[in-house]
Amino acid sequence: MSIIYTLIPVAILFVLIAxxxxxxxVRSDQFEDLDRQGSNILFDDERRDDPKNQ
Structure with a gap:
């Protein structure tokens, strides 16, 4: 039963950190553009070692 007195503050600390x-x-706009990352996999990147791209 004494372990519960340790686990409850630790759980509250984890919730506060999360x-x-x-x-x-949210404040640093990490969730601002969610569609761009999902569509990036659909387009090919140009290769840098391709002679016609230089």
């Missing part, structure tokens, strides 16, 4: 990271990501 919430802080989430709000930091």
């Amino acid at each position: 919430a802080a990271i989430f709000f930091w990501a």
